[in-house]
Amino acid sequence: MSQDIVPATDPAVYSQYQAKWSALPDTAETWLARAREVAEVLAQDAPQRDHENKSPRAEIALLKHSGLLKLLGPKKYGGGEQLWSVGYKAIREVAKADGSIGMLLGYHLLWSTTANVVGTPEQIERTHELIISNNYFVGGAVNPRDSDLKITSDGDHIVFNGAKHFNTGGVVSDLTVLEGVLEGTEGHIFALVETRQPGIQFAHNWHNIGLRLTESGGVKIENVRVPWKDALGWDDASKKPREDTLLIPFATLLLPTIQLVFSNFYLGIAIGSLDFAAKYTTATTRPWPFGGDNKESATDEFYILERYGNFFAHLRATEALADRAGDQISALYGQYSGNRAALTADERGEVAEWVASVKVVTTDVGLRVTSGVFEVTGARATASKVGLDRFWRDIRTHSLHDPVAYKNRELGRFALLREYPTPSWYT
The missing domain is CATH 1.10.540.10 (Acyl-CoA dehydrogenase/oxidase, N-terminal domain)
Structure with a gap:
């Protein structure tokens, strides 16, 4: 299309x-x-x-x-x-x-x-x-749940072939990140390619309930050629991964970095929902006339004030946690970007646990706040023209990206046994 x-x-x-x-x-x-x-x-x-x-x-x-x-x-x-x-x-x-x-x-x-x-x-x-x-x-066609794109070597080039059920932002991107496994090896290769080329064919099938403007639908990759020199972290002469780039803990920082990206837009969405709801409550929500302690304004209702206060406190605490994890990620990049081999597995594991904690809390608090705001705005706030539902739909959609239950288990093993997780596509 x-x-x-x-x-x-x-x-x-x-x-x-x-x-x-x-x-x-x-x-x-x-x-x-x-x-x-x-x-x-x-x-x-x-x-x-x-x-x-x-x-x-x-x-x-x-x-x-x-x-x-x-x-x-x-x-x-x-x-x-x-x-x-x-x-x-x-x-x-x-x-x-x-x-x-x-x-x-x-x-x-x-x-x-x-x-x-x-x-x-x-x-x-x-x-x-x-x-x-x-x-x-830059968009990305990197979805680990699908079979990896197959990569073959052809002289001075590598060639990507395959498909992904999900990619993010590709349709509106200038460049797309591709990732796959080199034929005959277990080696993964990332490369940036021009999006507008015949070999990248978008399905235009992103019709999900939330995050509707992210263009996260499927994509087919067909004979996309990339110079070996653009295979990130690989030596184009030997056609092997460079030990100082890919075979060290620093190379796995990509995963906690993006997991913290997820948590921060969850948190932003949740804060946005409370701000949006507050404006609606102030301007539109009517007080409940059958409570026995009737108020002239909804903003004087005890239960409304209590809910807003509780949501606000949890979001403020979540924001502090997210900021601390962000500072730690920044510190690792600042300390080790010039000497990537010096980052230890334990240092990587420690920051991964902070990021996992943020993911658990932003998911739990985000879903609770974005659904709970309807309790303090009233029935009329469910009208589609109001748009309050989009906040919950957005967090609910992306929080299924990888099951937060596994983050809880991971944190449980760390709390009980002081075990850091083995780096994976989701940790």
């Missing part, structure tokens, strides 16, 4: 922001202020856009205009050179208004910095220059 006949939002609606945001922020505080500005724009019609479920070409243009796609990139190529802790908070801010776009920003920040974790020094520099100088948005 051609992208021309797929319903999409119009990038022109946000054209004014290209000039307004022509200069990039230069501090952590101003980057987060920029993220809040983006959220304010998205919040204006978020329920309507969720209902229409169009391919988010305009929203990606808005992210490009804002500069947020460059937030983590080196300054020498035009990036913001911020820490992951700032990136996580930016994801959270955008997700408060629109969970789908917060998720797309999070996945982009992960995929656009994948070379930092598994690439060679030359690949890191080349990848950053490519992405930042062109202000590219």
Whole structure:
């Protein structure tokens, strides 16, 4: 199906922001202020856009205009050179208004910095220059639950073939991360490729209940050729993985890094739902007239005040936990990016347990808050035009990405036996 006949939002609606945001922020505080500005724009019609479920070409243009796609990139190529802790908070801010776009920003920040974790020094520099100088948005066709894409070697190139039931943001991306296993080996290879090519065929079948603007449907990969020099972490002469990139604990940091991406957009969505509900309660919710202690305003109702206070306390605690884990991820990257082989398995395991704790708490609290807000807004808040349901639908959809029960088990083994988990595609 051609992208021309797929319903999409119009990038022109946000054209004014290209000039307004022509200069990039230069501090952590101003980057987060920029993220809040983006959220304010998205919040204006978020329920309507969720209902229409169009391919988010305009929203990606808005992210490009804002500069947020460059937030983590080196300054020498035009990036913001911020820490992951700032990136996580930016994801959270955008997700408060629109969970789908917060998720797309999070996945982009992960995929656009994948070379930092598994690439060679030359690949890191080349990848950053490519992405930042062109202000590219990066999607990913990396779904470990499917059979890996098959990779064959053909002279100076590798060739990807296969399919994925899910990819994120690919339809609206400039570059796509592919991952597969090299034929005859157990070696996994990541590579960034141009999205717009005949060998990448999107199914346009993302019709799920939540995160409707993430374009997370299926994709077929057919004879996509990639130069060996672009196989991240592999030596193009020997065609083998480099021990200083792929065969060390540092290379497995990709997984806790993205798991914390998930938790931060869950948290943003949950905070956004409480903010949205508070505005609705203040403006629309009526007091209950049959309680025996009748109030003139819903905002004086004891049970409403109690629920809001309890939700607020749990979200504030969850935010503190997420920030601590973000600081720890940032510290590992800061300490070991120049000497990746020095990161120990125990240090990697420790940060993975912090991230797992955040995942458990953001899932539990997020689902509780996004469903519970209906208790303090009233029956009329269930109308589709209100859009309060999208917050719950968004967290419910993505929190099934990998069962949180396994995170609880993992944390149980750590608490009881002090065992760190073996790194996997989900840990």
